[in-house]
Amino acid sequence: MALGLIKICGDPHCDAIYHNCTKDFKKCLDCGGTVKMINEDTYWKKYSNYFFQYDANTHQYFRPKQQ
Numbered sequence: 001m002a003l004g005l006i007k008i009c010g011d012p013h014c015d016a017i018y019h020n021c022t023k024d025f026k027k028c029l030d031c032g033g034t035v036k037m038i039n040e041d042t043y044w045k046k047y048s049n050y051f052f053q054y055d056a057n058t059h060q061y062f063r064p065k066q067q
């Protein structure tokens with residue numbers, strides 16, 4: 001499955017990760033911090049087990065499964 005744009009919150013106290021981001025998605029929905037884009041490799045290596053993962057459009061929990 002191809003993932004959409006993935007962005008993570010840059011605030012070290014906030015572990016939120018957002019999936020299916022639009023290019024205009026710039027602020028964390030949890031803390032208002034600035035988010036930064038990561039690529040898919042980085043996501044699977046470092047972030048795929050994080051708890052707070054959301055769909056950026058709905059703010060519902062979202063966790064992709066690796067094929």
Ligand SMILES: [Zn+2]
Binds near residue numbers: 010014
């Ligand atoms: Zn945040």
